[in-house]
Every structure is written in structure tokens, then in C-alpha cells.
Amino acid sequence: MSGLARDLTALLDSGKVLTDPEDCHAYACDAVYYFARRAPEAVVLPETPQEISGILRYASDQKIPVTPRGAGTGLSAGCTPVQGGIVLDMKRMNRVLEINRGNMTARVESGAVLGPFQQQVEAMGLFYPPDPQSQEVSTIGGNVSTRAGGPRGVKYGTTAHYVLGLEVVLPDGEMIRTGGTCVKQSVGYDLTHLMTGAEGTLGVITKVNLRLLPLPPAHRTAVIVCETLDQAAMLVSEIIAEGTIPARLEYVTSGAVQLMNATLTPPLSTDGEAYLFTELDGSPAQVEEDTQRLRSVCDRLEAMELRIIGDEREAETYWRARRNLAPTLLRLFKKMIVEDVTVPRDRIPDFVRALQSISASLGLIIGIGGHAGDGNIHPSIMFPEINDDLEAKAKEAVRRIVRTGLEMGGTISGEHGIGLHKAEFLVWELGEAQIALLKRIKKAFDPRGIMNPGKIWQEGGEA
Numbered sequence: 001m002s003g004l005a006r007d008l009t010a011l012l013d014s015g016k017v018l019t020d021p022e023d024c025h026a027y028a029c030d031a032v033y034y035f036a037r038r039a040p041e042a043v044v045l046p047e048t049p050q051e052i053s054g055i056l057r058y059a060s061d062q063k064i065p066v067t068p069r070g071a072g073t074g075l076s077a078g079c080t081p082v083q084g085g086i087v088l089d090m091k092r093m094n095r096v097l098e099i100n101r102g103n104m105t106a107r108v109e110s111g112a113v114l115g116p117f118q119q120q121v122e123a124m125g126l127f128y129p130p131d132p133q134s135q136e137v138s139t140i141g142g143n144v145s146t147r148a149g150g151p152r153g154v155k156y157g158t159t160a161h162y163v164l165g166l167e168v169v170l171p172d173g174e175m176i177r178t179g180g181t182c183v184k185q186s187v188g189y190d191l192t193h194l195m196t197g198a199e200g201t202l203g204v205i206t207k208v209n210l211r212l213l214p215l216p217p218a219h220r221t222a223v224i225v226c227e228t229l230d231q232a233a234m235l236v237s238e239i240i241a242e243g244t245i246p247a248r249l250e251y252v253t254s255g256a257v258q259l260m261n262a263t264l265t266p267p268l269s270t271d272g273e274a275y276l277f278t279e280l281d282g283s284p285a286q287v288e289e290d291t292q293r294l295r296s297v298c299d300r301l302e303a304m305e306l307r308i309i310g311d312e313r314e315a316e317t318y319w320r321a322r323r324n325l326a327p328t329l330l331r332l333f334k335k336m337i338v339e340d341v342t343v344p345r346d347r348i349p350d351f352v353r354a355l356q357s358i359s360a361s362l363g364l365i366i367g368i369g370g371h372a373g374d375g376n377i378h379p380s381i382m383f384p385e386i387n388d389d390l391e392a393k394a395k396e397a398v399r400r401i402v403r404t405g406l407e408m409g410g411t412i413s414g415e416h417g418i419g420l421h422k423a424e425f426l427v428w429e430l431g432e433a434q435i436a437l438l439k440r441i442k443k444a445f446d447p448r449g450i451m452n453p454g455k456i457w458q459e460g461g462e463a
């Protein structure tokens, strides 16, 4: 038994420590990235914050890197260790501790899986809107740590808008509680929202207090087939400007619709250049009024087709097809890099055209879709095979995509976070002075540099 394995099993039951290289190897990747730089030497599966505190105190003393991991569905190599060390797998801390209807709040352990939590909340007539499309597996701790968004971002915002308070274990093992369960608080620096989106670089989130909303009683899904991209973009702007903020407003291309048609009855026409999948929600009267407004905008702008799906169960087939797009593509290709640049809504057509030109000039297959309502576009670079030539072209494509998004007034990540994948571009968006400030904050939390080193900015972190 290695020294590390011996030390960890002195801190935790042996059933909570994995050191077999094959087990550890499985923790060297997230949903799409495999960074074989250094698999962890050990994986721990704690069940209490106290156990995490003991591990972090030990890791801090020994200066051993620790990488927190939720479900490993991240798309920017946030949870893949760069310097080996210990991976802290949070999946056993998965309880929903409280759903408080009176206060409209919930308290969960950070390893709780989003989808089942949302179902529990909805069974009580309440609503937790953030909906990253990985919701059947991703954890709330992972969502908080990446400020995850999803289709409902356009109306309801992202995970960050629902976090009221956290329990966190700091790198030296100290436990703190930030925020609380009130909808407002003005007490000192806002550490809750500093930890939210910190990608496991400042501490380990063990519990999360979340804000809930009343469950909207009525929903209606519609698909708009658009002749051109510009028409789709104009529709997005006009639908919102006319006073309807859809609960979801997704953009997909005809290529994606061809894949989705396998599960849609009747299939959608593939003659359009762009498709908008939208959901209206609210009171029945509100949904009716919004539907009429949607019809009139579609008529005025001469959309090719407006398909209103009356039945909620049928509507779910459309949303399931949309959710399953990425896994379907992953089955067809060997590898995929999903980009996450967000641009101002009115720049979506220019951005999509730039993506098409990047794809053509580099000879790459780039699938284009995303959350049109909030400008968050997900170009997906598909690998029919894995070789050095394609890897080099994909790297160049990512650089061009990120640069183009920034030039259009956008941001390099709308919801996936920086991780390792985007670290080299951070300086383009934030500049040196801001990065220096981030590093000083990191140092204040983590002077020994053990928490997820090598992430967010380059230089291998502080460890």
C-alpha cells in the first residue's frame, strides 16, 4: 500500500478510498476531455463535511493537490486533475435535506443530482428553473461551481441566481457557512457568489441553500421553422421585444433537426435554415395571450411554419430530442469539443456566419446550436476520427471562435466555465490586472495552492 493510500485509509474507511490505477484512470476525464497529463493517485468518496475537512487538512499539510468532482459531466476539463493528487468525488453526499414551501427555499448536499431534486420540488408545486441539459446526472455542487445555465436562462437566469447560501470546507479544513436562506442579505463581501463559479479552486462546497419559485401552472411548446438565420434572429428579438419572454428559446440547425426527426411525429420539415424551439409558461391566460403574440410575430415576419404542440406529453418528446442531441452526436463521432461563447442576442446571425466560415476554411465539421434567447451558442467540433491533424485544426478553430465572440462583444463562457480548456483565453477577456487580482483572491483562500491547481488561468496554479 502506498503512503498516500495508507494515510487516506487512516482518515476514512477503506471503502471510501480508491487507489487502484484503473479506478483512478476513470477520473482523468470529464464528459468530453481526456487529459492524460496525470490521473489522480487516489480518489476519495466522503460522506460528511467532517471527512472532507480531515482530507483537506491532511492535503494542505502535505501539499497534495485536491480536485473536487461532481458527476464529471463538465465540458471544460474543470474536474480533471492536472497535477495528479486526490480527486474528491462528491456523489455520496447527495441528500435533499429540506424543501421549505413556506420560505420557498431548499437545502441540499452538493452531490445531489439536479433532475431528481427538480422532480421532488415540482411534486410540491414549486419550481427550481436552472436546467443544464445534463440534469439527469449532473450534481447541484457541479452546477453551482460552474454557474451552469441551460435553455431556461432566457427567462429565469442561471444557477447563480438561485444560490442563497453555502456550506464550504476551506483548503485548510476550516468549515464556513456563507449567505443564508433569506432572499436578501447585505453583510460583508459576497462569498456565496465568489464560491459560485469558482470551479473547485477555492474550497469544497458541501451544502447549498437554493431559492425556489412557484411552479407555473401552464406550458406550451412551439417550434418555428425559419427560412434563414437572419429571420430566426429577427424572430428571437421581436418575440421578446413584443413582450413575451419565453421560458425556453433554443436554436438548432436543419442538420440537428434531421437527427431529432427520428423521434418526432410528424417529423419537422428540413427545408428551413434555422429552427427555434420555444416554450411559453405562466397562467393559462398568460400562455394563451403569449401564444397569440407568437403567432402574430411569426405571421408578420413570414416564418415558414409555426407548429404549436398542444399536448404536454408530446411536447416533452421535442425537449427530450433537444436534450439528447449532444449524446446522439457523441455516438456518431469519436470525439466532440463543445464551445460555449455567448454573444449579444442581435449578433447571433453574424456569429453563426463566422462559425460557418471557420468550419469551411479549416475543413472541420462544426455543429451549431444553442440557447438563442440569451445569445449562448454551442458550436460543437466533431471528430470523425482522432488524429494530430484534426486536433491541431480543432485547436485553431477554438481560438478563432473565442476571438470572434469577443470581437462581437461576447464572453468566452456563458455557462461551462473556464477549467483547463479556456484557460489560455482568460487574459483576452479579463486582462492581466484582473487576473492578478483573481490570483490574490485564490492565494487568500488557498495559500498552499492545493485546490484544483492549474485551472481557470494558465501557469499550473499556485501548487
Ligand SMILES: Cc1cc2nc3c(=O)[nH]c(=O)nc-3n(C[C@H](O)[C@H](O)[C@H](O)COP(=O)(O)OP(=O)(O)OC[C@H]3O[C@@H](n4cnc5c(N)ncnc54)[C@H](O)[C@@H]3O)c2cc1C
Binding pocket: 030, 031, 067, 068, 069, 070, 071, 072, 073, 074, 075, 077, 078, 079, 090, 110, 111, 131, 132, 133, 134, 137, 138, 139, 140, 141, 142, 143, 144, 145, 146, 147, 148, 149, 150, 151, 199, 200, 201, 203, 204, 205, 206, 326, 327, 415, 416, 419, 452
Ligand atoms: C450532454 C450534456 C449537456 C450539457 N448541457 C449543459 C447546459 O445546458 N448548460 C450548462 O451550463 N452545462 C451543460 N453541460 C455541462 C455540465 O453538465 C455542467 O457544467 C455541470 O454543471 C457540471 O456538473 P457536474 O456535477 O458534472 O460537475 P463536474 O463536471 O464534476 O465538475 C465541474 C466543476 O465543478 C467543480 N466541482 C464539482 N463539485 C464541486 C463541489 N462540491 N465543490 C467545489 N467544486 C466542485 C469541479 O472541480 C469542476 O471544476 C452539459 C454536459 C453534458 C455532458
